[in-house]
Amino acid sequence: MTRAWFARDLETAATFWRILRADGVTLGLTSHDADLWFDGVLHRASPGMVPSALRKSAGFEADSAEVRGSLTHEAIDGADLAAGKFDGAQVRIGLIDWESLESEVLYAGTIGAVAEEDGAFSAELVSRKAQLWRDPTPRTSPACRATFCGPGCNLNPQAFTREVRLAVIDPVRNAARFTDDPDAAIHAGGTLRWLDGPQAGQAMGVMDGTQSGALVVDVPLDPTIPTGTRALLRQGCDRTLDTCARRFGNAVNFRGEPFLPGNDMLTRYPGPQG
Template sequence: MTRTWFSTELETVATFWRLIRRDGVTLGFTTHDADLWFDGVLHRASPGMVPSSIRKSAGFEADSAEVRGTLTHDAIAAADLASGRFDGAAVRIGLVDWQTRETLLLHAGTLGSINTEDGQFSAELVSRKAELQRDPIPRTSPACRAAFCGPGCNLNAAVFTREMAMTQMDVTANTVQLDETPDAGTHAGGTLRWLDGPMAGTTMGIVSVSSAGSVLLDAPLDIAIPAGARVRLREGCDHTLDSCATRFGNAVNFRGEPFLPGSDLLASYPTPSS
């Protein structure tokens, strides 16, 4: 039997919202005055985090919603928001009966833009209907449009991924030294994912590898990362046809048009010398 919510004068109902980060961490919160366990997730009591009104429509336009709150809960820190740990996280908002644990899902989507100011944060919630506005038709490009080892590229990521350990770190230069020296030619443009320490689950881009073996990263390092922290390195790809054919032997899956004339051909005109 389907429940009719708010059909009586007194209801044991609270609001919940759940975040599923891209690194696999799931966080739950509720407006109830005590922690609630349901759907296999512990939802922490956090009355300061309240979703605004949720607008839903039967059309194709994206539904709108927003969450506001204070940065008082240990699970959501300003440093984590600034470092991008919550970027693109999946969001679920709904109602829960804190006596029976019966739930009703009101909104499903992802986190959009996040703003922080004076200990307060606000996050735009993008509904799944926003995917209907995405243009599914790829545009031509001289470089490969597929993500390295992703769909379309079809290379096995395990072949180009290795686990290492950090031995030294220079926060000022934003570089790390590893117990093995990665190849500068293959790892430039790759990624480094932290497996241990305070930044575990965070992925950073590799800008370059020096001759001394220092790996320059594109995101700030946490000074609290201990020596010996494990990392997972994945090689990079410059997305050119030459690299795809000679380095990877994967030209059959190249997702680009390097020999297609560009717009400059349309603007050209004959000259006496031609």
């Protein structure tokens, strides 16, 4: 049975926030003046973080919420915010009884836009009900709409992912070269996910290769990443039917319409014959 909060003259209640980042890191924060351990997560005392009013409705419109706070806790670093480590992270906001540790989640969603100014940050939260506004009808496109090795593509990601070790960082080109010199042609458009080092857990997109065999990525590399740092490197796909059929033998799962006439077909008209 759900507890009736604030029904007594004196309540031992505090708010808590739980952030589940895409790189596997889970952070717990609470407005209580001492750390609290519950649900298998240590929630650090962070009185500087305050949620705005939570608006919940019984309709289909998305619930709204916002969190503001100061960058005083070691768990939230300005560099991590700038690097996008909190983008798209799942958020749980609720109440906790700091005596009985009875808790209730009041809001669940994801982090949207994050802004930082003068050592303070604000994060816009997007509720789960916002997914109901997404149009599930696919649009026609000459390229494949499926994520490589994802739903619809149906290829096994393990067959196109391997572990590599860093050889050297090229800070000028923002590129990384690995010991076994992976082919840039088949990894362009793929992903690189670090397993060790200062950027452990962070995923980056592979943009292209360099003449030295290094792979250029779309996220700034930390120049202090040591040699030998492990990473998972996944191949890329240019989403064309030719690549899907010839390289992967997966044309049956191609999610595109490469032979469908475009809108310019409506504007065509016959010209004089020469």
